[in-house]
Every structure is written in structure tokens, then in C-alpha cells.
Amino acid sequence: MSAYSQERLLQVLLAPQISEKATWVADKNEQVIFKVASDATKPEVKAAVELLFKVQVDGVQIANVKGKEKRFGRFFGRRKDWKKAFVSLKPGQEINFAAGEQ
Numbered sequence: 001m002s003a004y005s006q007e008r009l010l011q012v013l014l015a016p017q018i019s020e021k022a023t024w025v026a027d028k029n030e031q032v033i034f035k036v037a038s039d040a041t042k043p044e045v046k047a048a049v050e051l052l053f054k055v056q057v058d059g060v061q062i063a064n065v066k067g068k069e070k071r072f073g074r075f076f077g078r079r080k081d082w083k084k085a086f087v088s089l090k091p092g093q094e095i096n097f098a099a100g101e102q
Contacts, residue, residue: 004047012040012048017084025086032095036062036085045085053095058088 016022017033025031036045042060049057063086067079089095 004044006051009044009048009051012037012044013052029086029088030091031086031088034085034087036083038081038083040083040085042085045087049087049095055093055095056090058090060088061086 014035014037017035022033025033032049034045034049040048040062042062045060045062046057049055063084065082065084067081070077070079
């Protein structure tokens with residue numbers, strides 16, 4: 001597991017993706033969705049999730065999300081492209097984001 005520096009692994013995961021689709025995917029496929037660094041690789045994401053949440057990862061799928069075009073008056077702008085990772089956990093494993101809040 002020490003193929004990556006702990007410093008790098010802490011920078012790979014940016015945030016959990018919380019949405020209706022993410023909740024539906026989590027229930028149906030037992031996957032968790034994260035927003036990840038744009039240069040992150042599948043092995044890095046797997047190592048980072050296992051390090052931070054102390055769970056066993058079954059697999060990782062990654063998708064590049066294109067940034068939307070937005071208008072500011074008569075000017076057109078564009079949001080940044082970003083990357084999201086669908087992390088499959090081994091059976092019996094679970095990440096509960098709501099448990100940490102009080």
C-alpha cells in the first residue's frame with residue numbers, strides 16, 4: 001500500500017458527491033461517488049478511500065465530467081472540467097457520511 005505517499009493520497013479525494021443520483025447509485029450498486037483530483041488514477045483513489053475510511057474497496061470506475069457553459073450577461077464563460085470516481089465497496093463495507101455530524 002505504501003506505493004503512494006500519504007500526502008498525495010490525502011489530496012486525491014476532494015469531496016463526496018451528494019445528489020439524488022448518487023444516493024440511488026449507492027443503494028442500487030453499493031457504490032460511493034467522490035469528486036477527485038483531475039490527475040487521480042484508479043489505484044490512487046482506491047488507496048485513498050481505504051486509508052481515509054478504513055474500508056475495503058472492490059473496484060473503482062472513473063468518469064470525466066465536462067464543465068457547463070454559463071452566461072454572465074452577454075459574456076460566455078465555462079466551468080472547469082472535473083473528475084468523479086464511483087467506488088465499489090466489498091460486501092458488508094459501508095461509508096456513512098451523516099454519522100460524523102452532530
